Amino acid sequence: MHALIYLSNISQPLDQDDVIEIATKASIKNKRIGVTGFLSSRDAQFIQYLEGESETVMELIKTIENDPRHDLQHTIHLRDQPFRHFANWSMRLITSDDESRIYPDDTLISVIQDIASSDYEPEIIDAQIYTIINRISRILYMPRYDSGNQKII
Ligand SMILES: Cc1cc2nc3c(=O)[nH]c(=O)nc-3n(C[C@H](O)[C@H](O)[C@H](O)COP(=O)(O)O)c2cc1C
Numbered sequence: 001m002h003a004l005i006y007l008s009n010i011s012q013p014l015d016q017d018d019v020i021e022i023a024t025k026a027s028i029k030n031k032r033i034g035v036t037g038f039l040s041s042r043d044a045q046f047i048q049y050l051e052g053e054s055e056t057v058m059e060l061i062k063t064i065e066n067d068p069r070h071d072l073q074h075t076i077h078l079r080d081q082p083f084r085h086f087a088n089w090s091m092r093l094i095t096s097d098d099e100s101r102i103y104p105d106d107t108l109i110s111v112i113q114d115i116a117s118s119d120y121e122p123e124i125i126d127a128q129i130y131t132i133i134n135r136i137s138r139i140l141y142m143p144r145y146d147s148g149n150q151k152i153i
Contacts, residue, residue, distance in 0.1 A: 001081040002054035003037075004061060005129060007112045008046045008070040022069070023093035030090040035060060037086050038136070040094035046070055047108060049133060051084050074116035078126055085137040092140065102136045 014022075019041045030036065035052035048064070050057050065072050086092060094102065103109075111132060115125050143151055 001051060001084065002057045003049065003051040003078040003081045003085075003133075004057060004075055005047065005049045005078070005112065005133070006061070006072050006075040007109060007116075008048075008072045010041065010044045010046060010070050012069055014041070014069065020093065023091050027089075027091040030060075033060070036084050036089055036091075038089065038092040038094055038140075040099065042096075042099060045109065047112070049086070049136075051081060051086065054079075074112050076112065076116055076125060076129055078129055085133050086140075098140060102139050108132060108136075 019039075023039050026039065030052075033052070033056050035050055035056060037048065037050040040047045050060065052060075061075065111128065115128060120128075145151055
């Protein structure tokens with residue numbers, strides 16, 4: 001199992017509907033090729049996390065990299081992952097509501113920038129990203145309740 005996370009700059013105006021369309025189409029294709037993960041867009045940047053079979057993920061990231069809608073800045077590869085963190089999501093679009101729960105500040109962006117531009121040992125990079133992804137997946141999978149104590153699906 002191979003995973004990767006990247007940060008990209010959005011290179012053309014995209015509204016919320018465009019982002020939803022990217023995630024919806026991605027989800028359909030990912031289901032077919034066995035890729036799971038999440039996509040988040042904020043402040044004219046995308047953060048995407050992908051996981052799947054190594055060859056499939058490497059091929060997909062080449063396609064995504066050539067997509068003119070964004071410019072990839074930093075990509076961090078995580079090799080030999082023991083399991084999927086987002087097994088149920090062929091591409092989970094992170095909503096603004098999710099965002100306030102998973103990144104209360106710019107932690108993830110700064111960690112990606114910091115890690116990608118320094119020469120940490122691969123084990124340290126893996127461990128740092130793993131910890132963050134693990135935390136995000138736990139938060140996203142946590143059941144939520146509305147004010148009437150009804151579970152939000
Ligand atoms: C930010 C971003 C994320 C994307 N994520 C995916 C993805 O997870 N899976 C996918 O198949 N395509 C994704 N795409 C679309 C690909 O770049 C490309 O358009 C698509 O895979 C082409 O599909 P096709 O080979 O069936 O024509 C993404 C595009 C952008 C801009």
